[in-house]
Every structure is written in C-alpha cells, then in structure tokens.
Amino acid sequence: MAEPILEVTGLVKHYPLTRGVLLRRQVGAVKAVDGVDFTLGRGETLGLVGESGCGKSTVARLLCHLERPTAGTIRFRGEDVTGLSGRALKAVRRAVQMVFQDPYTSLNPRMTVGDIVGEPYEIHPEAAPRGDRRRRVRELLDVVGLDPEYAGRYPHQFSGGQRQRIGIARALALRPEVVVADEPVSALDVSVQAQVVNLLVRLQAEFGLSYVFIAHDLSVVRHISDRVGVMYLGRIVESGPAGAIYDHPTHPYTQALLSAVPVPDPAARDRRERIILTGDVPSPAAVPSGCRFRTRCWKARERCAREVPALAVPAVFRDAAGPAAHPSACHFAEERRPVPSENSGDSGDSGDSGGDGNGPG
Structure with missing residues (x-):
C-alpha cells in the first residue's frame, strides 16, 4: 500500500438516548459507529459499502470533523487530529474536503454557482488572493466539465449531474489532499452516475487526490476503488483489495x-x-x-x-x-x-x- 495519509483507529460515535423532561438522564446509546479501523494510502481510493444505516455517512462526517467522535483516533499525515480546534482544525479541514450525497440540498439556492465554488476562499483567504478568485472559480468549473460562463447562474438552473459537478468543484477549490465522497452518485441517473465516477477518476490522477468513496452500489465502488471495506451495524466486517472482496468474499x-x-x-x-x-x-x-x-x-x-x-x-x-x-x-x-x-x-x-x-x- 502507498504511504498512509489517513489512519483511523478504534473510531466510535455513540448518540445518547435520554429520558425525562426536567431531569433528563441517559438510558442508552445509538451505536452508529462502534470501532472502525482503516488506513488510506496517498493517491488511493478506499470504498466503504454496506446497507443504509450501517454507519458509512457517520464515518464521513467524523473524517471531515463535522462531528466529534466519542472515542478513537484520526491521524492525518501521521499527526493525531482527533481533538483539534481553532486554527489547527481549520487547516485540517482545508486538506480534507467532502462531496455530499444530495446535489439538490447541498447547494445554497440563494447563491450563484460562482459564489458557491468561491465560498471556500472567503473562509480560507490565504488560499487565493482576492483579485484572483474569479479566475480560479472559472478554471474549476472548466475542470469539472461545466461552462465557465455558468458562474452567474443559480443551482435550480442545473440538472442533478451538473449540480454534483458544482459540489465537486467546490470541494477542489482549496486543493485538498483527501476527498470524502458520501454517496456522490446515489441520487443520479445511471448514465449520469458513470459520467460523475469517470470525472472523479480523472480528477484523482490530475490532482493526486486520495478518496474515501462511500456508496451502497457495489458495482460503482468496484469501478473506482483500490480497496474496499464492508460495513455492517457500525463496524467493518471484511476488508481487502477490491478484486479480492468481489471475486473471493469470505x-x-x-x-x-x-x-x-x-x-x-x-x-x-x-x-x-x-x-x-x-x-x-x-x-x-x-x-x-x-x-x-x-x-x-x-x-x-x-x-x-x-x-x-x-x-x-x-x-x-x-x-x-x-x-x-x-x-x-x-x-x-x-x-x-x-x-x-x-x-x-x-x-x-x-x-x-x-x-x-x-x-x-
């Protein structure tokens, strides 16, 4: 395997179940993720598959620090980033970006495409000089297969596949090293799915990206993944090279x-x-x-x-x-x-x- 860029050990996320109105007490926990271990190599694609509710999307949110894990460690480039906050966490978030599942709700309908793709530069102004941002946004739209002239349009003027391309362009704006793709093609037609998956493959070679690709469609995961982890009820139950998992499951x-x-x-x-x-x-x-x-x-x-x-x-x-x-x-x-x-x-x-x-x- 290539040099590890992301290492996950004993990752746990439990959501408390409480009872009572005035005096609330915990009576249990929803064990969404309950001890997940994996390693992502530089330039590699790791596919996570499983039924709905097995914890795949929760793993995605934990990797992007959208939620705090209950236990376990996440190491990025050899450094433990699990408990980071402030500027240190902001730097990690710049290097680990996410493509969301639903291209219809993940884009702000009141913002133009140019503002959506360029918004990461407002949060991370050091990534691009203010006078250079418009040019970079147009370049990103071109990279994902959209006409740069579309920058002034709004999300409702695009199809589902085009909206997902906009989401991918936004994820690439800060030149990340890791992209977590949470079921990026599940809401798209089959023909459009192939286009988006092929786009991700091309962008990986062009930008040297590492992917955590989450899906429930095993045929899509096989097409894009180097290694696969099969999840069931919060844990990985089988992992290995994609060919070994698909042709020799145990x-x-x-x-x-x-x-x-x-x-x-x-x-x-x-x-x-x-x-x-x-x-x-x-x-x-x-x-x-x-x-x-x-x-x-x-x-x-x-x-x-x-x-x-x-x-x-x-x-x-x-x-x-x-x-x-x-x-x-x-x-x-x-x-x-x-x-x-x-x-x-x-x-x-x-x-x-x-x-x-x-x-x-």
Missing part, C-alpha cells in the same frame, strides 16, 4: 450483498446464486451480543453469540497466499462466490447451501 454478509448486485450478462445471471437474508437489521441501540450479523446469518452457531469475531485473516487462509487471505470478521469464514467470474463456469467456490428456508435461498 464473510457471509459480503456474499449476500454481492448476490444482490444486478448482473448484465444473462448467462452469468442464470448461474448466479441468490442469497436472501431473513429478518431485519438490528437496531444500533440494541446491538446483538457477539457477532452483530448472527441474527441474520445462516452460519450462526453458539460461539457467534458469545465471542466477538476479530477483523483478521481467517485461520483457514493464513497459510495461503491467495486473494481469499484478507481480513474478515467471521468465526466460520469461508470463500463463496455468488456471482461466477467471467472465466468460471460454476456458481461458486464453496460454502453452505443455506437451503433450509431460514438462511439464503
């Missing part, structure tokens, strides 16, 4: 997610093994003991309720040098490929059939 949750990805090839679609999970995602305010996925897992045993599985290379793969030897938080990790690869004629590698009607089917 965690049951990852396998279930991959089995739900649309397959354009009719022949491969017929050979796909569909894994259907039963039950609902548990509440983050009442997290199951042991393995958090056990209430929906067809492999669950008594051990799963007692012991929390560590995110590490499973023992069965530790002596192997293959792509399945990547961290997976499962006591019974086993390689299983729900969607056959292009060169494979079978439907998977191994694993339980799950044909009891209560697990995958």
Whole structure:
C-alpha cells in the first residue's frame, strides 16, 4: 500500500438516548459507529459499502470533523487530529474536503454557482488572493466539465449531474489532499452516475487526490476503488483489495450483498446464486451480543453469540497466499462466490447451501 495519509483507529460515535423532561438522564446509546479501523494510502481510493444505516455517512462526517467522535483516533499525515480546534482544525479541514450525497440540498439556492465554488476562499483567504478568485472559480468549473460562463447562474438552473459537478468543484477549490465522497452518485441517473465516477477518476490522477468513496452500489465502488471495506451495524466486517472482496468474499454478509448486485450478462445471471437474508437489521441501540450479523446469518452457531469475531485473516487462509487471505470478521469464514467470474463456469467456490428456508435461498 502507498504511504498512509489517513489512519483511523478504534473510531466510535455513540448518540445518547435520554429520558425525562426536567431531569433528563441517559438510558442508552445509538451505536452508529462502534470501532472502525482503516488506513488510506496517498493517491488511493478506499470504498466503504454496506446497507443504509450501517454507519458509512457517520464515518464521513467524523473524517471531515463535522462531528466529534466519542472515542478513537484520526491521524492525518501521521499527526493525531482527533481533538483539534481553532486554527489547527481549520487547516485540517482545508486538506480534507467532502462531496455530499444530495446535489439538490447541498447547494445554497440563494447563491450563484460562482459564489458557491468561491465560498471556500472567503473562509480560507490565504488560499487565493482576492483579485484572483474569479479566475480560479472559472478554471474549476472548466475542470469539472461545466461552462465557465455558468458562474452567474443559480443551482435550480442545473440538472442533478451538473449540480454534483458544482459540489465537486467546490470541494477542489482549496486543493485538498483527501476527498470524502458520501454517496456522490446515489441520487443520479445511471448514465449520469458513470459520467460523475469517470470525472472523479480523472480528477484523482490530475490532482493526486486520495478518496474515501462511500456508496451502497457495489458495482460503482468496484469501478473506482483500490480497496474496499464492508460495513455492517457500525463496524467493518471484511476488508481487502477490491478484486479480492468481489471475486473471493469470505464473510457471509459480503456474499449476500454481492448476490444482490444486478448482473448484465444473462448467462452469468442464470448461474448466479441468490442469497436472501431473513429478518431485519438490528437496531444500533440494541446491538446483538457477539457477532452483530448472527441474527441474520445462516452460519450462526453458539460461539457467534458469545465471542466477538476479530477483523483478521481467517485461520483457514493464513497459510495461503491467495486473494481469499484478507481480513474478515467471521468465526466460520469461508470463500463463496455468488456471482461466477467471467472465466468460471460454476456458481461458486464453496460454502453452505443455506437451503433450509431460514438462511439464503
């Protein structure tokens, strides 16, 4: 992996649940993020995937210091920036920018596009001389594929894809080193999604950016990511190179997610093994003991309720040098490929059939 630029260790964010009117007391906590670890290399793209409510967007806000973590550390360029404030925090925010999910509500409707893209220069005046800001705004619009003459228009005059390009231009204004993209294409049409993802890939090469790319669409994440972390109920349950995660998944949750990805090839679609999970995602305010996925897992045993599985290379793969030897938080990790690869004629590698009607089917 490239030189680390961002290191996250034991990241936790709990939101207190209180009761009472006059005398409020805490009776519990919503464990939105509950012990996340990962490293982002310089020039690398780390994809975070998972179902809605698993904590991806909370991780994004914590990385950009829009919220304070309950515990854990965030290190940027080797320095602990978790508890910074004032000018020190302002400097870090300049280097770590964010592209928001909704291009319709993330832009101020009362500001022109030129004012929106140029607003970071008002907050960080040292980034550009006042007389040079208009030229820089026009350059940024051109870089993201918009006509610089659009600087005088308002957000309502643009399509969703164009608005997201405006948001990307705003994120690039301060020449950041890390961009946290929180589901930047989920609100866009499929054809526009491809344009925006390709734009992000081009900008990464042009500006030397490092991305934390958050999405629930696994096909989009595979296209852009070097490494992938799969989140479930506030924790990463499997991580590794994108090819290893998609072609050699070992965690049951990852396998279930991959089995739900649309397959354009009719022949491969017929050979796909569909894994259907039963039950609902548990509440983050009442997290199951042991393995958090056990209430929906067809492999669950008594051990799963007692012991929390560590995110590490499973023992069965530790002596192997293959792509399945990547961290997976499962006591019974086993390689299983729900969607056959292009060169494979079978439907998977191994694993339980799950044909009891209560697990995958």
